[in-house]
Amino acid sequence: MLKIYQGPLPVSELLSEWYGAHYNENYGAMVNFVGTIREEGGIDALSFDIYLPVLERWFDGWKAKLESKGALLMMAHSEGDVPVHTSSFACAIFSPKRRVALEMLDAFVEDFKANAPIWKYDVRGGERIYAADRSTPMRGSGLLAE
Amino acid sequence: MVKVEFLGPIGKAPVEIDARTLADVAKVLKEDPEIAKWLEQSAVAVNDTMVNSLDFPLKDGDRVSLLPPVCGG
Numbered sequence: 001m002l003k004i005y006q007g008p009l010p011v012s013e014l015l016s017e018w019y020g021a022h023y024n025e026n027y028g029a030m031v032n033f034v035g036t037i038r039e040e041g042g043i044d045a046l047s048f049d050i051y052l053p054v055l056e057r058w059f060d061g062w063k064a065k066l067e068s069k070g071a072l073l074m075m076a077h078s079e080g081d082v083p084v085h086t087s088s089f090a091c092a093i094f095s096p097k098r099r100v101a102l103e104m105l106d107a108f109v110e111d112f113k114a115n116a117p118i119w120k121y122d123v124r125g126g127e128r129i130y131a132a133d134r135s136t137p138m139r140g141s142g143l144l145a146e
Numbered sequence: 147m148v149k150v151e152f153l154g155p156i157g158k159a160p161v162e163i164d165a166r167t168l169a170d171v172a173k174v175l176k177e178d179p180e181i182a183k184w185l186e187q188s189a190v191a192v193n194d195t196m197v198n199s200l201d202f203p204l205k206d207g208d209r210v211s212l213l214p215p216v217c218g219g
Contacts, residue, residue, distance in 0.1 A: 048218070051211070054191055054211070054213070057194065113216075113218065114216070116218045117153065117216055118216055118217070119154030120217040135214070135216055136215050137215045138215070141187050142187065143190050146200060
């Protein structure tokens with residue numbers, strides 16, 4: 001399940017909803033990750049653009065990969081401004097035994113950082129500045145420069 | 147004609163290009179200095195599927211998207 005929210009995520013609600021929906025389905029492990037905006041570099045917030053059609057395809061690929069291991073994947077992300085000390089990204093994996101969930105969460109979040117079509121901006125004094133120095137070219141970048 | 151859209155921070159309005167392959171699209175985009183500087187670091191999707199070959203055939207009405215460097219989370 002992939003959910004997009006305008007502004008900060010309702011983290012407690014999400015985790016409770018995910019846990020509540022699957023705790024009694026004989027999964028032995030639920031592992032989750034929540035990304036929270038830190039106060040640094042004088043920012044008031046981070047802001048995000050998302051290209052949903054490609055994000056959905058990327059997410060569906062991971063969902064299928066996890067299903068083949070008997071695991072479930074869920075994710076939520078924010079679009080627009082997310083103030084410091086609130087959260088923009090949450091995901092959870094349920095698996096029959098802990099090892100799959102722990103290992104796949106790490107791999108999923110790393111690939112998310114590198115290949116999910118989401119763009120980050122610093123918000124400082126009302127200005128929205130692309131976080132170019134923290135961004136990663138997606139797999140296959142540079143094709144049109146050849 | 148294919149429609150080329152520029153996502154995220156590129157911040158440019160879509161353009162229509164007469165192109166039969168992505169190589170044709172590349173040739174046109176390289177002529178615009180504002181776009182050319184993004185090409186080295188951008189990935190490409192056609193009709194929302196990521197593509198890795200310049201020979202990828204295009205047809206009338208296709209949508210080509212340029213995806214610059216990402217940073218979710």
